Amino acid sequence: MGNRRLGRKRLMSLEKRGTPVLKSELGMGAGMSDTFVRANKYRDGVFQIVEIVLDLGTAAAAIASFGANDTIGVSGQSGAIFTWTESVFGYLVDLEMLVLEIPAGGDDDLHIYAHSTAPNAAAAGNGNTNTSVDITTCKKGKSHSAAVDGDAHIAAKEFYIVSDGSDTGTYTTGKLLIRTTGFVIDENAADTFV
Secondary structure (H helix, E strand, O other): OOOOOOOHHHHHHHHHHOOOOOOOHHOOOOOOHHHHEEEEEEEEOOOOEEEEEEEOOOOOOEEEEEEEEOOOOOOOOOOOOOOOOOHHOOEEEEEEEEEEEEEEOOOOOOEEEEEOOOOOEEEOOOOOOOOOOEEEOOOOEEEEHHHHHHOOOEEEEEEEEEEEOOOOOOOOOEEEEEEEEEEEOOHHHHOOOO
16 A cells, blocks of 8 residues: 555545535434535534535425524424534534525524424424524625533534514525534543643
8 A cells, every 4th residue: 555645636625525414414304304405524623513505495395484483494394404413513612604695585584593302393493592593684695603502502402493583485595504613522532632
């Protein structure tokens, strides 16, 4: 076996895309699984970053908003966009939502909440936890982030999107990027920091 060099172009490609994460690994609910475009994770030192791209305007399902403080998704089905697991996300410290395409057809005042169980779409979803990322009046390129409070996500591990405005309807457009940052405790952590 020879010693192979990793070219600059290949390294940049790997760093840019990371490792693909399957929809099944994210633990998405049936009410939001058709919004899945792609997900990738990559490491930056002790931090593990996961990026999830969602398309609310997918033609594969009727993703809708149902009124103020209700969970978005396919009516009556689980609205989870991801379910926290240590192996995929590490221990969360930060959560961010970026607008890649402005949501239209449904409400554009969106929030991410977490709870021990994800509510079904069209059910009340606000106020379940103090972990929220708010995008008020979506604009392309707009983002908002929030620190995740300690180990709260271990108890409140189901993350979902709630519409805060009163607009109802089925989304025709709306691409979002959800980015989580967590830290990973390696098995040989004692050796890592020596």
